[in-house]
Amino acid sequence: MLKRPLSDLRLQQPPIERMLFVLLSVTFAVTAAVQFFLADAMSMWWPIVPAAALTVAALACLYAAIHDTDD
Numbered sequence: 001m002l003k004r005p006l007s008d009l010r011l012q013q014p015p016i017e018r019m020l021f022v023l024l025s026v027t028f029a030v031t032a033a034v035q036f037f038l039a040d041a042m043s044m045w046w047p048i049v050p051a052a053a054l055t056v057a058a059l060a061c062l063y064a065a066i067h068d069t070d071d
Helices: 015-042 048-066
Strands: none
Touching: 015 048
16 A cells, blocks of 8 residues: 655644644633632632643643544
8 A cells, every 4th residue: 555745644634624623722722711710819720620631621622623633
């Protein structure tokens, strides 16, 4: 089986899908920043939990936007 060059594999994901993943990643990141601010302002621990989860979700969406899903 012939293998395609790596440069051909980079842009197979549709641009609209990449843009939606980036937009979702930014939304998660901004919401996580607000949660971290609330945790600091209220001196409470519980906003850190959703902030950490939102940070992970933002990183996962950013990875999905960059990474090519077709192997």
